[in-house]
Amino acid sequence: SAHRPTRVWTLSQFETGRAMGKGKFGRVYIARTKADREGNGGGFICALKLLYKKDCVMYNVQGQIRREVEIQMNLRHPNVLRLYGYFHDEGRVFLMLEFAAKGEMYKIMSKLDGRRWTEAEAGRFTGQMADGLAYLHSKHVIHRDIKPENLLVGLNDVLKIADFGWSVHAPGDHRRTACGTLDYMPPEMIEDVPHGHQVDLWAFGILIFEWLEGTPPFDSQDTFNANRDYQEAAHTRGRIRKGDYEFPSHFQPSAADLVNRLLQINPKERLPLDRVMQHPWVRKWDADVY
């Protein structure tokens, strides 16, 4: 199909609002497009993410960024945060991102009783996560970093997979530090053997457990630095490798069944996403009667 020329944007075409907290996403501002001379195209709300070229040049990832951004601009799915476009001025790169009105999943969870969603809410998020993840995998994008911190919620409680497939992380993101959280790390990444899209299935199982329980099954120190924490992390790695976790008594058997089928040590035995969508515990919440 003829490549539709993407509109060239400049910062002057936006009214920028408040910075979106110091959020883990680096510098992100809520913004609205200004109408053009003919009075069209105004009022479109988006999130502008600001990246400094000097940071990127220092990490000499310029070409990689362009490739990643080109890929992301072609990803279109309701449960995947949109990247509408990008532009740059002499020192900065701006990404035009979809704005998720209800905000960051982990922040919303921190306000819930026990950080837990109800079964109905967790069940509906699970169906949406399976849809979005299946779409990303169909485009050969492996997320590699699924956790509540990387999910957003739009109007109408629509889940948005917000930060994905980044082999390169914005230097300003302070993420992927050597000592990131182990909670979502699958056995094969701990063993450091080659891994495929099934790493996302493992993390998906951890995510469902955390949505229902409020804490992940292999709850480790969030990040370890000191030697003491190192011992804790070693213990957590051991538990992950052995699949040593258990469900609290309140956990519904049907939900536990789904989590068990995703938290399989052998990546090949993890339930594929199309089977997740058909699982009784997920189908149960599909009907909009709740």
Ligand SMILES: COc1ccc(C(=O)Nc2ccccc2)cc1NC(=O)CCSCc1cnc2[nH]ccc2c1
């Ligand atoms: C599609 O998504 C993305 C695509 C690319 C990148 C990115 O950083 N690429 C990169 C990094 C380094 C070098 C080159 C390129 C980031 C995101 N996504 C986010 O950063 C999370 C949402 S930020 C927006 C947003 C929206 N809606 C909200 N509601 C409340 C907060 C909030 C925050």
